[in-house]
Amino acid sequence: MSLIGVLRTGVSGMNAQSNRISTVAENIQNASTTGYKRTSAEFSSLLLDSGDVGNYNSGAVETTLRRSVSEGGPIASTNSDKDLAIQGNGFFVVSDAAGAPFMTRAGNFVVDGKTGNLVNAGGFTLMGYSLANGTPNPVLNGVADLKPVNVSVMGQExxxxxxxxxxxxxxxxxxxxxxxxxxxxxxxxxxxxxxxxxxxxxxxxxxxxxxxxxxxxxxxxxxxxxxxxxxxxxxxxxxxxxxxxxxxxxxxxxxxxxxxxxxxxxxxxxxxxxxxxxxxxxxxTSVSGTAFGEDGTVYAVYSDGTRKAAFKVPLADVASPDNLSPRAGNVFTTSAESGDIQIGFAGAGGRGILKAGALEQSNVDVSTELTTMIESQTVYTANSKVFMTGNELLETLMNLKR
The missing domain is CATH 2.60.98.20 (Flagellar hook protein FlgE)
Known part of the structure; x- marks a missing residue:
């Protein structure tokens, strides 16, 4: 291995630990974010061709980022009847302003004052099936029939x-x-x-x-x-x-x-x-509130205390949740590795149930993240020592010609 290889190896190690510390910082920053899934940095060796037996070429460390999407966070009770948590597998189907579908575990929904739709903290609209014509059959691999959940359209009853x-x-x-x-x-x-x-x-x-x-x-x-x-x-x-x-x-x-x-x-x-x-x-009477059933049924609650089923919220799932692609706003889209969206109702097909008045917390363990940060800092320092030693050896070599 050449002295240049020593420098390259040290830099590669520092870059790897820098990536790891970046994920730790992101995790700690989102430790209180509803439905957030922690990111971890995984390392694998990257070896270069050494040629003949007995030769060695320094390689590097390859970093792969993984999100623990399939790992659920703790569920905490809230005072809002529009807060939703999924106890078990599945994701809420939400859409952005352009109507593009996404998946999320963040169920902190409120009524949008302009549209009356239920939107979460990221500004994404909760989607569901209208029950105006009876309970529909969910399409396993499609979201085309989903509508924004909006009980205000029920009007007076x-x-x-x-x-x-x-x-x-x-x-x-x-x-x-x-x-x-x-x-x-x-x-x-x-x-x-x-x-x-x-x-x-x-x-x-x-x-x-x-x-x-x-x-x-x-x-x-x-x-x-x-x-x-x-x-x-x-x-x-x-x-x-x-x-x-x-x-x-x-x-x-x-x-x-x-x-x-x-x-x-x-x-x-x-x-x-x-x-x-x-x-x-x-x-x-007019609609005064919203209520949710464990099976995803959304009820319009009227001022006289009666209620009427208006929508049914399905849950989405994929074959490999940990391979979903994260997007801004704590939402996910499918990737080639995750598989296609499969739509079904809560409590069926291995999907979880809905808990109203509750939210899924972040699955970040701050104590674990701080431990990881200390480990990364130590390894980063060690790699910097390797770089400094290689640099000193190069200087010694260059001084030989003087």
Missing amino acids: ARPSTSATISGNLSFETPVYDPATSTIGYSKKNSLKVYDNVGQPVTLDVQMTKTAANTWSVKFFNPPDATTPVGTATVAFDGNGKVTSGGSTLVQVPNGREIKVDLGGLTQLSGDHALSGTADGSSP
């Missing part, structure tokens, strides 16, 4: 009533109705508030008439002065005041649905009448 309940006590002391002596056509009256197809509240008049010792006729009217009921029922009680038959009936809501009314909670006991009626449904 009216919920027509589909069921109701009337409960309480019908007084045992109520006399059997006698049309010849009664001035009204019923024994007891109550009201039930329901909602039609456009969310308009409709008040049904509920007239209850005792037709026998343990039997009551229940009729529903709208409007109250109507002569034809929109629903009827005959409720029978046993000797203990419990319903034995007629515990439910169907009632047609004007401009609405046919709802099932539960009467099984009625009793016929001694004492005063005490009745109450409730129904589901609501007037039009």
